[in-house]
Amino acid sequence: MPNPHRRSLALLACLAAATPAGAGPGDGLQLVASLAYGHDDNLLRVPDGNPGFDNTRPDSWWTREAGLVFDQTYGRQRIAAVARLSKSDFDHFRQLNYDGKDLQADWYWQLGNRMQGKAGTSYQQVLAPYTDFLSSERNLRKTRSSYVDGSWRFHAAWQVRAGYRRDRYEYDAASQRFNNRTEEAPEIELDYLARSDSTIGLVARRVKGRYPFLRPVGPFNLNNDFTQDELKARVKWNASGVTVVEALAGHTRRKQPSFGEGTTSGLTGKVKATLQPHGKMTYTAAIWRDFAPLESTIVSYTLNKGVSAGAQWDATAKIRVNADIVAERRNYNARGNTVPGIPGAQLHDALRDSLRTATLRATWAPRPTVQVSAGYAHQARSGAAALGTGSFTSNSVTLSASAQF
Template sequence: MPPAQAIGADDTFMLSASQVFQFDDNVYRVAPGVRPFGQSPGDRISVTSFRAAFDRQYSRQRLRASADFARIGFERFDSLNYDTQGGELRWDWALGRRLSGRLSFDQTQTARDLADVGGSRSSIVTSRSTQFSGDFWWHPDWSVGAGIERFTATYSDAASQASDYEALRPELRLTYRPRSGNQIALVGRFTDGTYPNRQANVLSDDGFEQTDVQLSGRWQLTGHSRLSGYAGFTRRQHPNLTNRDFSGPTGRLTYDWTPTGKLALKATVRREIGARDDLFDNFVVTRAASISPSWAVSARVLVQATAEWRERDFRGDPGLLPGSASSDGDITRTYTLGLNYSPIDPLHLGVSLSRYRRTSEGATGGYTANVGMLSAQYQF
């Protein structure tokens, strides 16, 4: 097994605090001309957050822990105010030079896009994951491994609790990792998913079984480019609504290109079911493509931009969240331009402008939103 990375003592503890001021001209993601509660749809938002992290190497064992807290406040629509708490505990373990693996627990809390929730309520998704995995390196470059994950997602609002989600995910894998640092793995994963607060009926099911076969990895193509991600085949079956079953190719591939020390480009394409960063754990097929160029003007100034196209197909969904804008699908286009400046090493300042535009097959699902943001972060 390749040697573990060394970690300096100065990196053991880290504390940071950040403050974000944001203006959103369409908080509720309503259609043009709609005035929520008879008011202008825009509002000012304040995000105050703190994070503490621990990272330490003990011989061949590495321990990590983190905790983060955030307070999100709205100036006019204060019924949307919320707090989040997240964190991680992780042990990268090793026994001798042939056995290694990971034991971890993490929690994240995120507010779902109000365009997906509908009405005047907000919905906070709490996701928890417990994982254990191990690999046996029977050759310096080859290993066989297995793992299991217990994942849950719960929604804070009562109207969405029928979409609370639990899954047990065992997997097997064969990994090739030469001394160059590249890596390729053949992974087989089975998911037993349930919706504990839902009863099966003619419109929704109470669970599913999913099988994934994937080829994943990261590979340095040239001195200036790298390809990472996975490609595979997914099959999802429902115990009652078999007409909602899905089978087809899925994947996520990211290409990183750094032609010079100052310029970089990242491009990502993906086709996934219920990806976590979509914040939608039901059966939603997402196709997306994004490109993110960046320019390091100097050692302390960075300019970044992102453009993303994302299409979601709800037609196979066995139980959409109440109030969802469309039962068929939507397309969202996102454009962001940002500037980051670090006047001193511990302090990071940022400003960005973003534009979101969604078109939907539903009558009221489309919207346009513009968001401006100022941020400051200090690391102790």
């Protein structure tokens, strides 16, 4: 019987050598296909010093994907849709094998010369990460999203925009069902548009999160529902012909009575700078402070402070190399000094950890519709003693090929 790995390698070579006929990036309907191989020396993020599940830490996997991409403009209306189905198979932890789904449809609408916007919906089914979930059981995350926004440019230099988004998250693992939630976020924005193509605006946004299941922590059952009000400035500044600075930052007030006093407020947001000098290099850097959900069995969110830096080298017209590094510190107790049910949680430093991730990827595009890429990633986490989580490191490599027909 033929070796399935040899068949996959042969298919990978065929995709790399594919020569799509009569199809290009501007075509309305295209078939897409990809094949990827990956290996991780600590797939389930087992803490240092702990034995791996089945006394095994590393694992390899193959992912095969096929789908359709549609993108067509009708007058001033543009319709874009993606339907991708994938299948991932692991060598050792076969209980993790899963079928992935990625479906999305968007309508980019325009009415006259002053009104435009976007409406769409999406569905995604993937294997959730194991960064904060110590288990060897399969945990699929299903995300359903719907969104709509529109802007009205009522003056040459001014526009107003309104939007609404609804996201629903569901987890297959019984131990993760407490992270099931629905988030709804209406917002309104007023922007000033400068002649230099720079913009400055004010955004008001409210996020409501609803968790259908109470979270058991020690002797307590916690309700993780929250309301988050934001008032932020949005800035896009073309500082020079080669530098762009983008920012969305301001005041956030979050009410979530599951821990401590239940309310916290302060400065949150993100600032990103892009430098693209005349040549083959592009540089990026960012800094942020914001609330983020957590896929954990103990807590539902953290207050994160992070920085990132990256570089892209366009070595040739067909070869691109990307390098990125991200460092993030996570505070699990953003309000008060105690967390019910967690011994030692009154110790401020015991409820913090950090994540550091470095990636390197090279992409070769022998033809406009064919890409072959290879990547390496290193991830490390420091532990949070009060939460019973330990430090870990992980190194992974991936090799993939994709084509459009």
